[in-house]
Amino acid sequence: MRDLLNQLSVLNRPFVVGCNSWAWEFLKKAVMAHLLLPPPLTFAPFDYKKLKGWFGHIAEKASEGNINFFNADDRSQFFTETEGSVVQDSYLNTLASESRGIPWIAWNLWRKSLRLERVEKEKRMEDEEEKESEKKKRSVLLGADRGVRVIWVEALASLHFPEEQKVDSLLVLHALLIHSRLTVEELLAVTPNVETTSVVPALLKAGIITLHAKSLMCAPAAYPQVRVHLEDAGFTMDQI
Structure with a gap:
């Protein structure tokens, strides 16, 4: 990523860099992307x-x-x-x-x-x-x-969030939000200290994450609850 930013800093033509809001916050902390790139743009929220x-x-x-x-x-x-x-x-x-x-x-x-x-x-x-x-x-x-x-x-219902190994669960969810989706192998690579053997099945069973075409991702309907748990635990949050 640093190599890409270095190339973009000397590029003499318009370009577009796209990522999700969670990845942007990660890149700000990891490689100071906000110092080289303009403020991000996104669609207005639906009221x-x-x-x-x-x-x-x-x-x-x-x-x-x-x-x-x-x-x-x-x-x-x-x-x-x-x-x-x-x-x-x-x-x-x-x-x-x-x-x-x-x-x-x-x-x-x-x-x-x-x-x-x-x-x-x-x-x-x-x-x-x-x-x-x-x-x-x-x-x-x-x-x-x-x-x-x-x-x-009916009124919006809450999902049951697994309380066992909660820290590991939140690390997995944070990684999935940053990367949008990951295979099990990719998840192991970005969260090497997490015991995914038990965490991933528990999150799948609870409907917090989904598996599609061998890739894991945060379930859209669980996203509001996931945000609350991550924020309560002090994780870096997206700001968009």
């Missing part, structure tokens, strides 16, 4: 309005109007032209915050919060003793009678 528009577009395109999404807390419908409920907007705000506005992370968290439920006929029937507001909430479920599938959006 709850952008997430709502994006998810709504995906849902409409994929389902052709045959799927309705309802908040499990107050039964309000997502992705309608009318303003969402306080609970719905609060959910999307939380999602934007938890994902740090990173679309890929937010999308994976959203997918993990979706649940299928068959709406019982009794739940769709009006009860004479119900309040008018409850009648209106239940009436939106009638879409199921027209062959429309109902999908419930």
Whole structure:
């Protein structure tokens, strides 16, 4: 990396250097990359309005109007032209915050919060003793009678983080975030003092990391929790 930076420092033409935010923080400390390169640029984070528009577009395109999404807390419908409920907007705000506005992370968290439920006929029937507001909430479920599938959006759930060998687990996760993905052999090379034999299977079982095409990576849906554990343990954090 030092050789590359030395070559770039005398290069007399425009160039682009790309890396993730975790790698950038590592390079700042390891080779003082920020002294030779300009401040990094990245995409603006997605707030709850952008997430709502994006998810709504995906849902409409994929389902052709045959799927309705309802908040499990107050039964309000997502992705309608009318303003969402306080609970719905609060959910999307939380999602934007938890994902740090990173679309890929937010999308994976959203997918993990979706649940299928068959709406019982009794739940769709009006009860004479119900309040008018409850009648209106239940009436939106009638879409199921027209062959429309109902999908419930539940509150974001936390994953169980293994407490055994936690320091080794965090070293593995920090390495994966810096490098984006690593094979087991590469992970051993960059974390030589870590007992990966037991740590990696435990993280895989907990859903904290995933294995794809022989490469390990931090599970997108686990990213918010991983950040919290790394920060609490005093690891160098990305700042973007």
